[in-house]
Amino acid sequence: MASVAAAAIRPALRWALRRSALSNCQLSRTFSSTVRQSRAPIPDYATPNPARPTHFGFETVTEAEKRERVAEVFTNVAESYDRMNDLMSFGWHRVWKDYFVSSLNPGFSPLTPGLDPRAPQHILDIAGGTGDIAFRMLHNAHIVNGNPDVHVTISDINPAMLTVGKQRSRSLPASQQAALSFVEANAEDLTKTKPLSMSPPSTTEADITSAIPDNSVDLYTVAFGIRNFSNIPAALREAHRVLKPGGVFACLEFSKADKFPLLNTIYKEWSFRAIPLIGQLVAGDRDSYQYLVESIERFPTQEDFRDMIVDAGFVVGSNGGYEDLTGGVAAIHKGMKPRA
Amino acid sequence: MLLLCSRAVHRCRRAYHSYDHPKSAGPFNAAEEAILAAAYRQVPEHGFTDAALAIGAREAGYLDISTNLLSDGAFSLIQWHLVQQREALAARKAALFADDSSDPSAVAARVEALTWERLLGNTDVMGRWQEALAVMAQPSYIPESVKELAMLADEILFLAGDVAVDPTWYTKRASLSTIYAAAELYMTTDHSPGYFDTRNFLRRRLGEANEFGSAAHAIRQWVGFTASAGLNMLRSKGMRI
Numbered sequence: 264m265a266s267v268a269a270a271a272i273r274p275a276l277r278w279a280l281r282r283s284a285l286s287n288c289q290l291s292r293t294f295s296s297t298v299r300q301s302r303a304p305i306p307d308y309a310t311p312n313p314a315r316p317t318h319f320g321f322e323t324v325t326e327a328e329k330r331e332r333v334a335e336v337f338t339n340v341a342e343s344y345d346r347m348n349d350l351m352s353f354g355w356h357r358v359w360k361d362y363f364v365s366s367l368n369p370g371f372s373p374l375t376p377g378l379d380p381r382a383p384q385h386i387l388d389i390a391g392g393t394g395d396i397a398f399r400m401l402h403n404a405h406i407v408n409g410n411p412d413v414h415v416t417i418s419d420i421n422p423a424m425l426t427v428g429k430q431r432s433r434s435l436p437a438s439q440q441a442a443l444s445f446v447e448a449n450a451e452d453l454t455k456t457k458p459l460s461m462s463p464p465s466t467t468e469a470d471i472t473s474a475i476p477d478n479s480v481d482l483y484t485v486a487f488g489i490r491n492f493s494n495i496p497a498a499l500r501e502a503h504r505v506l507k508p509g510g511v512f513a514c515l516e517f518s519k520a521d522k523f524p525l526l527n528t529i530y531k532e533w534s535f536r537a538i539p540l541i542g543q544l545v546a547g548d549r550d551s552y553q554y555l556v557e558s559i560e561r562f563p564t565q566e567d568f569r570d571m572i573v574d575a576g577f578v579v580g581s582n583g584g585y586e587d588l589t590g591g592v593a594a595i596h597k598g599m600k601p602r603a
Numbered sequence: 604m605l606l607l608c609s610r611a612v613h614r615c616r617r618a619y620h621s622y623d624h625p626k627s628a629g630p631f632n633a634a635e636e637a638i639l640a641a642a643y644r645q646v647p648e649h650g651f652t653d654a655a656l657a658i659g660a661r662e663a664g665y666l667d668i669s670t671n672l673l674s675d676g677a678f679s680l681i682q683w684h685l686v687q688q689r690e691a692l693a694a695r696k697a698a699l700f701a702d703d704s705s706d707p708s709a710v711a712a713r714v715e716a717l718t719w720e721r722l723l724g725n726t727d728v729m730g731r732w733q734e735a736l737a738v739m740a741q742p743s744y745i746p747e748s749v750k751e752l753a754m755l756a757d758e759i760l761f762l763a764g765d766v767a768v769d770p771t772w773y774t775k776r777a778s779l780s781t782i783y784a785a786a787e788l789y790m791t792t793d794h795s796p797g798y799f800d801t802r803n804f805l806r807r808r809l810g811e812a813n814e815f816g817s818a819a820h821a822i823r824q825w826v827g828f829t830a831s832a833g834l835n836m837l838r839s840k841g842m843r844i
Contacts, residue, residue, distance in 0.1 A: 366671075367668070367671055368653070369668065371653065371657060371667060372657065372667045373649070373653075373654035373657050373658055373667075375658055382666075382667075384667070384668065481666055481667075507666060508665075509660070509665035509666040509668070509669040510666060510668065510669070511668050511669060511671045511672070513671065578632065578672065579672075580632075580635070580672050580673060580674045581631050581632045581635055582630075582674055586674060597671050599634060599665075599669055599671070599672040601634055602664055602665065
């Protein structure tokens, strides 16, 4: 009897499922651009889906759950984030970040005879909460290259990290502070960004959102952030959307040092034994740092990540599209959005 | 996907000519070529620099920041020049040698003519070539530069009709590479009309190499003959060798 009833409602269920799949499509269409519509359809894996399984360190969770738990991790570590980075990498993360920024050389714009050909540069620093990359960008552009026409937007999903960055930015020269803005946004959907407000948000303020328009960014950077994203392909496509044709996607991220077995062994020992311990002693939070090392382990290899970048529509350099730092402990990936 | 393929091709790029395999793709993809071709036109004015690259990128319709696609920066521009000039040699060969006979006795003369032709390829950027040589000598760029030099030597000998497959395959390429590099350096400080001094320099060096080559050949022949004669003599005396 029950089976007959089930058989009777099955077509109805199927219809309902199809309907929900359709409405999902329409949902993604609302923030897709004309450029994207002319391209190949977005594959299913690159559409954020809160219910899809992903990994949180070595655990398997849903995308929505990962977002929450990553938020929790970074809210916990925000205060001690910079001190911990120094302790964990012996200060070496500064060398990587300096190299990353100087190799990108933001603000470099040679003059030619005649009209000033320089166009303002807009840099979007995703997951840039504490401003490490953004402040270096501004220094390189304003001071090294003498080009004040460079604006940096720091975007982070986590207001706690942004608040730390905002406080640190107070020690910058006024001209550089003026070229900075802080927004709270999810990198998988940059159509909804919220400017950071230092006072507790009132109900009206919380609703103010604005979109980062299509083809508006010269340089999109994400340093030590992309492995925390719930849906990396979606974030890469969103990067492709906001970048101008010719704009550059640049990512600095922990990677694999498999090419050097000895270095790799020492590195793995250090990261799995020492880092959670340092986290416990210094920041009083072992779990967050356990997640950190596990998430590094789960991040794709240099080649696989490069293929994901190509898959999102970027052109990568012909010598591989990535550059290893310190034998592959970290790697820089760069891609350019081709001209339409 | 296309880029993956080009990378795979790039990795298995051969350093010698083959009649049986298709010609391998160059070291740059389409977007890089567009930027480099435009940037190369800026070299006489701006040199092999990031500025030339950025202005080139602008002219090709890209942004200043787009030059980040070229991970080696200014060295990519030098590499572009080297590859372009090397590949242009095959086309110039027809103009150089009216008769297409592959007379083995003319190989030395053809090598000289082709090497000279390649050196003349640097004249447009001669004012900037010392800078370029300095960049090429930087430790991180030495492997690529040496590889490119080896490919040039191979190209010249191939186009000259050298078909030897004995150990001189290596010695010829090595000596031609050395001579070419020396002549290129000599040329950067040569102010004689039409680079007359460089031409003589090249002729002298190639002549020396040929002389040395034939002397080495004679010595090797003599050593080989004496050794086998000595061996046979010992055998005739009943020694079990």
